[in-house]
Amino acid sequence: MSTDYQQAREALGVRLRELRLSAHGGRLTGPQLAQRLSWPHSKIYKLENGRQTATPEDLRAWADGVGRPQAFDELDARLKGFESHIRSWRRQLAAGHKPVQDSWNLEIDRTTVIYTWEESVIPGMLQTADYARHIFLRYADLQNSVRDTDAAVRSRMRRQEWLYRAGRRLHALVWEAALRALLCPPPVLASQLDRLAGIIGMDTVELGIIPLGASLKVPPANGFWVLDERLVITEDWHAELWLNDSDSIATYLKVWRTLKESAVYGSDARSLINAARRALNPR
Structure with a gap:
């Protein structure tokens, strides 16, 4: 690309x-x-x-x-x-983070099935408001962008309404590292982990977690989202990429399915979340 x-x-x-x-x-x-x-x-x-x-x-x-x-x-x-296709952060964030979130919301609204992989953060659609706020602040510092944090958080939270619509399905894969990354204060991460544990069992969400010690068949590179097998959205430090050609979509789906082979689900996933939660308050 x-x-x-x-x-x-x-x-x-x-x-x-x-x-x-x-x-x-x-x-x-x-x-x-x-x-x-x-x-x-x-x-x-x-x-x-x-x-x-x-x-x-x-x-x-x-x-x-x-x-x-x-x-x-x-x-x-x-x-x-x-x-x-290549949306530079400099251009996208010129008016702040909310317009970027609004663009995402438009795409999510017309999507039925989502496949996502995140290696270092909790997926946006599963974030608490406090966790999302700290993520936006980190990126605002990095990109020296407009600090419209509260508006951006509200827009991201509205997107989560998608999870409660019949017929929708989110297939989320998360690396265990994301459960432990202190991108926010420990109490905020603790609440986020509680939220994540509560997601397990929802009929619209399939949450898999790849343990740090799992054998991997492909490097866990940047996070990405595949929307209805029609669009891939991924990002790097300089830009966000929107890819809609069939070859790119097929490649990202293959990567997702390969990563899934290393993931655990259900009670095993909850155990990893609980272990990360306990590590925040060692006795």
Whole structure:
């Protein structure tokens, strides 16, 4: 996917160069356009060579700068085409965490079956409000983003209504490490573990936990969600990836099913949760 993304970015750069060379009133050199836009010349070079992702504001300025404002719609459509798959955190979090949660809610609402894997945190749809609040604060610190924490928490909690609708099914896999990661104060994690133990037995949730000592057939890499076998959402430190091609979906489902072979369920899963809970208050 990153290769496709880079190819699309380079193709956009080629189009930007074409517009510069065919500018209204005569071709412009890179330094001339940079001066006209009050940009460093290096930015012209990076955009045209696919080494920097343009913003919509960049594209509008470029179209105006070359005297072809009508080209903006085309350029913006190109950008949205590849950004629909690679959603950088810088862009997504410009308005805070709530809009991101709202986008997730729209996708979840039209989903019947979900497969998820989380290696270091409790899945969002199973989080308590206090636990979710600390997760959002951690990411706000990392990304230096808007702190709309309470609004983001409310949006995430609304998503959990999905769990109480007939016909829905969440297949969740969690690594034992997520039960012990102190991303929040111990009392908050204790409440979260109580919540997780209470989930076991719900008819809409199948919760599996992979013990730290379990034999693994595939490395437990980044968490991901598969929605109705039509969309995969996964994330890295720089961006969130939305993948809807059949090959990617098949790969993630294969990874999920391979991880499931190492998981325990029911009373065995509850025992792991209880052990993590006891470790918070050793006697």
